[in-house]
Amino acid sequence: SQQGEEDPQALSIQEGENATMNCSYKTSINNLQWYRQNSGRGLVHLILIRSNEREKHSGRLRVTLDTSKKSSSLLITASRAADTASYFCAPSNDYKLSFGAGTTVTVRA
């Protein structure tokens, strides 16, 4: 299965600090996407990185992708209370997203 696996499972940080989470997957992909979910609600798309890209930025988010190691990382800089959520990586291939279990991020005021 190409299902993503996030690490760590949970992360607690102070407001203003950076948060980094990692994702590993098993098979080849077209792209890898990151999503955020608040309290069991719908998923919000954060960023998509193609398999031929190594790094991508969007606002306070930075994503890296290493296809040789089948891994990706998501960095959230200068975290805010509103960043408290679960974050999922989703390796994608064949019109399907394969989500991992997610990283729960808590930002303390």
Added chain:
Amino acid sequence: KAGVTQTPRYLIKTRGQQVTLSCSPISGHRSVSWYQQTPGQGLQFLFEYFSETQRNKGNFPGRFSGRQFSNSRSEMNVSTLELGDSALYLCASSLGGQITEAFFGQGTRLTVV
């Protein structure tokens, strides 16, 4: 523009019944995917439709089925409900290419009693 709309938002059914969930994608999107989210199994892919054709299917029993209409709206059906089918069912729409972001609805929370 309007987002992905899923109806109903909440549903309570009895074991053995069947249920139909509906999803209206973002205007112009031709791909609709369905996912099941449970605390134990996480987010699991059910199936994906594009222009009324199923292009991919996850590892779920045949009790789970879906379809897509010519206006891209999609329905999924679960027959002979089991307690383990209790979950949040999420629908996602996209333009439909191999590399496109998916936009999710708020989900339908199904409880089987």
